[in-house]
Amino acid sequence: MAGWILGITLGLVAVGAPERAAAQTWTEFGPMPAPEPVAGDLIQEPFFAFLMELAEGDSLGVWDGDKVKRFVAARGAESRFPLDELVAVARKRPGPDEIRRWPGVKVAAHWDLDLKQDLKRPMPYDILGYHPGSLLVSRHLELVELVPGELDLVHGAKKERTTSSFRDTHVFALTTGYMVLDADGLVDRLLGSALDDAWTVGLVTSWQGERRVGLGVSLGRKGRKIYGEFDFACDKVLAHGRPAASALSAYCRRWLDPEHHLVPPPWQGLERSAGGD
Numbered sequence: 185m186a187g188w189i190l191g192i193t194l195g196l197v198a199v200g201a202p203e204r205a206a207a208q209t210w211t212e213f214g215p216m217p218a219p220e221p222v223a224g225d226l227i228q229e230p231f232f233a234f235l236m237e238l239a240e241g242d243s244l245g246v247w248d249g250d251k252v253k254r255f256v257a258a259r260g261a262e263s264r265f266p267l268d269e270l271v272a273v274a275r276k277r278p279g280p281d282e283i284r285r286w287p288g289v290k291v292a293a294h295w296d297l298d299l300k301q302d303l304k305r306p307m308p309y310d311i312l313g314y315h316p317g318s319l320l321v322s323r324h325l326e327l328v329e330l331v332p333g334e335l336d337l338v339h340g341a342k343k344e345r346t347t348s349s350f351r352d353t354h355v356f357a358l359t360t361g362y363m364v365l366d367a368d369g370l371v372d373r374l375l376g377s378a379l380d381d382a383w384t385v386g387l388v389t390s391w392q393g394e395r396r397v398g399l400g401v402s403l404g405r406k407g408r409k410i411y412g413e414f415d416f417a418c419d420k421v422l423a424h425g426r427p428a429a430s431a432l433s434a435y436c437r438r439w440l441d442p443e444h445h446l447v448p449p450p451w452q453g454l455e456r457s458a459g460g461d
Contacts, residue, residue: 227396228419230259231267236389236416238275239329239354242292246274266305271298275329282328285446286357286439293329295356304366318366320454326360327387330439335390339431348428350397353390355436357447362454365402381405382412383450386440392428399433401440403450409437 227233234255237243249270256263274296283291303321335350363384382402390397398414411433413422422429442449 226417228261228417229264230256230261231263231265232416233259235273238273239293239389240352244275244277244293246272248272269299269301269303271300273297278328286328286330289439290331290333291328292331292354295325295327295329297325297327299323320362320364320366322361322363322453324361325358325363327356327358330355330357332436332439335432335435337428337431337435339427346427348392348431350390350392350432353388353432353436355439356387357440358384358386359447364454382410385442385447385450386436388432388436390432392432397429397432399429399436401433401436403442405451407450409434 227236231252234247234252238247249267249272252270252273253267256267275293276296278291278294282294285291299321300323302323304318305321306318332353332355333351335353336347337350338345338347340346365382382400382404384400384402386401388397388399388401396416398416400412400414402410402412404410411430413426413429414420415422440447
């Protein structure tokens with residue numbers, strides 16, 4: 185479960201819009217404008233708050249399931265996630281091989297997340313009003329945390345070019361294990377291009393002005409580039425394709441590229457016990 189959540193958390197949910205700067209998304213209800221994330225540092229989900237505190241505080245150590253439960257209880261809010269499945273979360277300094285794998289960017293930490301078993305659970309968040317399928321998560325996950333610093337990203341059409349600035353960016357490359365959205369067939373047909381089976385290659389957190397941004401960066405079954413944005417303050421997925429979020433996702437893929445062996449090739453290693461192919 186731990187990894188499941190870091191997967192949904194530190195960048196969150198590997199689902200959502202195709203990677204393009206779209207201002208709105210068409211659904212069966214008609215066009216829906218892209219919402220703006222809420223400003224401020226509020227994090228509704230207590231397990232997300234725990235993981236963000238470790239990353240942003242640069243904390244090192246091992247936290248077992250009981251410690252995480254005590255943190256969640258102290259927040260006075262109920263978690264969406266089955267914390268009983270969590271064995272431990274560990275954050276330590278990276279090894280020399282990891283530092284060499286990503287030259288030119290600070291490699292801040294190595295994460296290990298252990299669960300009691302491979303998981304297949306219903307997606308705990310809705311997308312455009314639907315609970316879109318199941319999350320498949322391996323019992324062991326490893327992620328490498330990269331810190332590229334401040335980013336100024338230009339996006340938009342030629343006549344409407346805009347620069348979005350991001351600070352305190354953290355990129356979490358998933359190097360061992362899997363986190364997959366297995367989309368429900370009916371919901372997939374209803375939402376069309378807004379939803380697809382998604383294999384997580386990495387997670388991103390950053391600050392855009394006073395907004396904390398969370399992204400899940402993924403690949404579809406046929407290699408389609410997909411990202412999902414998460415609003416920590418409202419505790420929901422934003423599946424509408426904000427141009428700034430799309431630009432950040434596209435930029436961070438340079439560190440999340442399976443073709444250059446930075447992360448494992450997608451759609452391999454899924455355990456049958458978790459419902460994979």
